[in-house]
Amino acid sequence: MSQETPLWEVFIRSKNGLEHRHCGSLHAEDAEMAMNNARDVYTRRNEGVSIWVVESTNITASSPESSGELFEPATDKVYRHPTFYELPDELKHM
Amino acid sequence: MKQPIKELNPKFLESTQNKEHLINYLLGVADNYLILGQRLGELCGHGPNLEPDIALTNISLDMLGQVRSFYQYIAQLRGDKSTEDDIAFLRKEREYKNVLLLEQPNTDFGYVIVRQFFFDVYNKMFLNALQQSADETLRALAFKGIKEASYHERFSGDWLKRLGDGTEESRSRVQEAVNDLWIYTDELFQTTTADDAMIEAGVAPDMSAFRDTYYEKVKELLTIATLDIPEVAYFQKGGKEGLHSEHMGFILTEMQYMQRAYPDSKW
Numbered sequence: 001m002s003q004e005t006p007l008w009e010v011f012i013r014s015k016n017g018l019e020h021r022h023c024g025s026l027h028a029e030d031a032e033m034a035m036n037n038a039r040d041v042y043t044r045r046n047e048g049v050s051i052w053v054v055e056s057t058n059i060t061a062s063s064p065e066s067s068g069e070l071f072e073p074a075t076d077k078v079y080r081h082p083t084f085y086e087l088p089d090e091l092k093h094m
Numbered sequence: 095m096k097q098p099i100k101e102l103n104p105k106f107l108e109s110t111q112n113k114e115h116l117i118n119y120l121l122g123v124a125d126n127y128l129i130l131g132q133r134l135g136e137l138c139g140h141g142p143n144l145e146p147d148i149a150l151t152n153i154s155l156d157m158l159g160q161v162r163s164f165y166q167y168i169a170q171l172r173g174d175k176s177t178e179d180d181i182a183f184l185r186k187e188r189e190y191k192n193v194l195l196l197e198q199p200n201t202d203f204g205y206v207i208v209r210q211f212f213f214d215v216y217n218k219m220f221l222n223a224l225q226q227s228a229d230e231t232l233r234a235l236a237f238k239g240i241k242e243a244s245y246h247e248r249f250s251g252d253w254l255k256r257l258g259d260g261t262e263e264s265r266s267r268v269q270e271a272v273n274d275l276w277i278y279t280d281e282l283f284q285t286t287t288a289d290d291a292m293i294e295a296g297v298a299p300d301m302s303a304f305r306d307t308y309y310e311k312v313k314e315l316l317t318i319a320t321l322d323i324p325e326v327a328y329f330q331k332g333g334k335e336g337l338h339s340e341h342m343g344f345i346l347t348e349m350q351y352m353q354r355a356y357p358d359s360k361w
Contacts (some may be wrong), residue, residue, distance in 0.1 A: 026145055029256070036249060040149035 007056040008034040010041075012048035020052050028053075101295050102228040107171070116229075117168055118191070118288035119298055119354070121181075122334055123220075124164035125192035128182060129342075130213060131157030132349050133200060142203050149249060150206065156242045161296035163235050172295065183353035187346055188336040191286075195278035197333070197341045204257055204268035210273050211250035215311050216282045216301075218243045223299030251315055258319025265320070272316065273324045283308070289334075 005027040011020035023042050028034035034053040042049065062070060074080070107113050134154035141147025165178035200206050215239060221243050224236035239313060259266040282304045285293065292298035313323050332338065 011112070018235070027143065032252065033256075036252060038144040039245075040152050040249075041145055044148070044152050 005029060008038075008053045009056050009059060010038045010053040011032075012038075012042055012052070013050035014048055015047060020050065023047075025056060031055075099226055099233070100228050102230075102295070106295065113171060115288040115291040116297065117171055118286065119292040120164055120168050120171075121189075122191040122286065122289060124161050124168070125190050126196055126213070126217075127157040127161035127164070129190070129192040129345060130196040130209075131155075131161060132345055133196065133198075134206075136348075137200060137206065146203070146253075153210070153246055153249070156246070157213075160235075160239050160242075162236070167231050167235070179345040179353070183350045187338055187342055189347070190333075190338065190342070191336060192333050193278065193281045194276060194330055194339050195281065197339055197345055198275060198278065199341055200266060201271070204224065204264070204271040205275065207250050207257060208255045208268060208271040210246065211254050212275060212279050212312065213282075213312040214243065214247035214250050214345075216308060218226070218247050219304050219308060220299065220301060223301070223304065225272070226299065228296035254321075256313060257320045258316070267320050268319075272321055275329045276324040277313070277326050277328070279309075281331045281333060284331055284334055286334055 007025055007030070008028050009025050010023055011021045012023045026034065026037045026041055028037050032056075033052060034049060038051045038053050042048070107116070131154045134150050134157065137147065138151045138154070139147065141150055161182070162178055168181055169176050169178055173361045195209060198205065198209055218240070220237045221240045225233055225240070227233050227236065254268065257264040259265070283301050285302070289298055293300045316323055
């Protein structure tokens with residue numbers, strides 16, 4: 001396949017009840033081929049029960065240059081995390 | 095309509111001749127998987143790009159998984175000390191019973207796909223029919239294999255359509271592969287003495303009954319792929335009787351090297 005073969009993102013649901021998670025990308029000419037390729041490349045060790053493929057160009061990604069304005073304001077606002085509560089000892093797994 | 099399964103008479107295998115026929119029949123089935131698996135294995139790391147490379151080696155591993163079960167069953171039937179490995183690696187060329195189609199070389203991606211497709215259509219029909227075998231082990235093996243066989247057919251059929259209905263170059267190359275490999279298709283439906291005995295006993299499906307359906311299916315897909323259907327007057331045969339093409343010796347040399355150089359070596 002040539003350089004122009006479109007790139008696809010692959011999402012796999014590892015078992016029923018869990019969400020689909022991004023697991024990687026691959027090249028394919030169309031959705032049908034992307035599905036077959038995803039099955040062969042990403043589920044051959046019994047990783048999944050469901051596959052989503054989406055052409056990478058359909059994803060709008062945030063730009064690394066704007067990470068300052070998008071994310072940094074949140075870094076010094078610790079009060080947004082619910083960490084100031086006294087938890088009773090009986091409460092586990094928080 | 096599925097026929098009710100006729101169970102094999104438990105005394106059937108007490109006859110040495112029946113057992114011999116069953117073993118030879120099973121070799122005919124299993125060697126197809128072994129040789130195709132070996133051919134596809136040669137492509138590991140050499141596929142046109144990452145995705146089909148992994149897909150083809152996946153299919154290779156499916157074939158080797160399938161063949162192991164058959165060889166284990168043969169070893170069990172023999173009842174001597176031979177193992178699946180002995181059967182796979184220590185026979186001479188004439189003792190392999192695979193069809194000629196599957197030993198044909200990986201000339202290019204077109205040949206790989208056409209060879210695969212010609213076999214996959216057959217294999218899916220075969221495993222479907224084998225699920226009605228009078229032999230319990232074979233029913234189980236067929237049931238286990240049918241799902242992956244269906245995927246193989248989907249994979250090779252999909253690629254055949256893409257190559258045929260693709261660019262001028264992909265079309266001419268895949269057409270050449272179809273023309274070259276067509277003469278090997280009829281052998282899939284030929285039977286040996288052992289096969290006939292097993293068909294008679296209800297152990298083996300009579301694949302000659304599926305010949306017309308097979309060619310209809312293959313021709314239908316070739317038409318969708320905008321490819322021409324070859325017309326030949328004479329089909330090649332011989333593999334099932336152990337008479338192989340010039341390629342077979344090279345396959346065995348590579349495949350058997352480790353066991354011949356280091357007898358009884360293990361992983």
